Amino acid sequence: MCPLSDEALLDWALAPAEADPAVDRHLGECPSCRTRSQAVLREVADLRAKLAAEPDRRRHHRDLARLLGRIGEIDEDERVVRGWLSRDAMDPEALTLLADLTARRGERDRAVRTLASVVEVQPGDKAAHERMARLYERLGRLEDACPHRVTLAALSPSDEAAAAAATRCESTGEGPPAEEVRGELVATATFEGGADVDLAIVLRDGTRVSWMGGKRNVRVGEATSVQGERLAIGFLPNGSYTIEVESIDPQFNAGSSVGPTSSIRSSCTWIATRIGIRRSACIMR
Ligand SMILES: [Zn+2]
Numbered sequence: 001m002c003p004l005s006d007e008a009l010l011d012w013a014l015a016p017a018e019a020d021p022a023v024d025r026h027l028g029e030c031p032s033c034r035t036r037s038q039a040v041l042r043e044v045a046d047l048r049a050k051l052a053a054e055p056d057r058r059r060h061h062r063d064l065a066r067l068l069g070r071i072g073e074i075d076e077d078e079r080v081v082r083g084w085l086s087r088d089a090m091d092p093e094a095l096t097l098l099a100d101l102t103a104r105r106g107e108r109d110r111a112v113r114t115l116a117s118v119v120e121v122q123p124g125d126k127a128a129h130e131r132m133a134r135l136y137e138r139l140g141r142l143e144d145a146c147p148h149r150v151t152l153a154a155l156s157p158s159d160e161a162a163a164a165a166a167t168r169c170e171s172t173g174e175g176p177p178a179e180e181v182r183g184e185l186v187a188t189a190t191f192e193g194g195a196d197v198d199l200a201i202v203l204r205d206g207t208r209v210s211w212m213g214g215k216r217n218v219r220v221g222e223a224t225s226v227q228g229e230r231l232a233i234g235f236l237p238n239g240s241y242t243i244e245v246e247s248i249d250p251q252f253n254a255g256s257s258v259g260p261t262s263s264i265r266s267s268c269t270w271i272a273t274r275i276g277i278r279r280s281a282c283i284m285r
Pocket residue numbers: 001002003004026030031032033
């Protein structure tokens with residue numbers, strides 16, 4: 001199996017001369033990665049053609065949007081997701097992908113609002129409420145988290161932990177205890193320069209996992225710190241994952257630190273195996 005991310009492989013397939021030198025060196029001596037890079041190229045062309053031929057099929061929007069998310073083609077991805085939403089403005093999956101993309105651009109407040117709209121179109125969805133409750137708790141916005149805790153308790157009358165969490169926030173205004181950041185994949189980043197930066201992992205299906213959730217068993221430390229952040233995922237199958245570091249653009253985020261944060265976006269590919277994690281390629285731009 002080729003250990004490089006599909007994003008790195010596609011960049012190489014499109015323009016080997018402009019690709020990361022480490023990636024180029026690896027591809028020069030690895031036939032399986034060269035084969036894989038051509039397969040990715042074909043897959044993208046295929047899905048684009050399918051969507052163009054049948055623009056009203058939800059599945060084509062979904063498949064292409066997820067593939068583009070995985071390979072980091074954020075601009076095109078957003079066009080596809082918006083085209084999907086123009087056909088069904090209430091599709092929770094499309095709204096969630098739009099929130100992921102917005103977050104990947106560093107527009108955190110707008111991403112949070114988009115995720116909140118997912119709950120509005122699915123008021124009975126426990127996972128969506130849980131995601132919002134946790135997200136607001138990590139931001140320290142306990143007054144925004146509490147209504148979701150109360151709803152969760154109402155949706156699960158026999159769940160004692162849900163009831164306790166609702167009572168805690170309603171009667172004491174307190175947040176949950178600090179999370180224990182451990183799991184099969186733990187990513188830690190420390191930052192210099194005083195900018196708020198988010199750490200995210202992009203899964204094979206294009207889903208972005210971060211302090212904003214995206215997967216069960218996500219644990220986060222210091223989500224809004226300007227010094228660093230830790231992100232852990234409880235369980236991950238073997239495979240390659242892209243770790244992204246995104247600077248939060250203060251222009252779009254009232255509570256963020258000020259300072260000249262150019263739009264940095266870097267990504268590293270890590271390989272998760274049962275025996276550990278191995279870094280294979282890191283691309284800074
Ligand atoms: Zn290889």
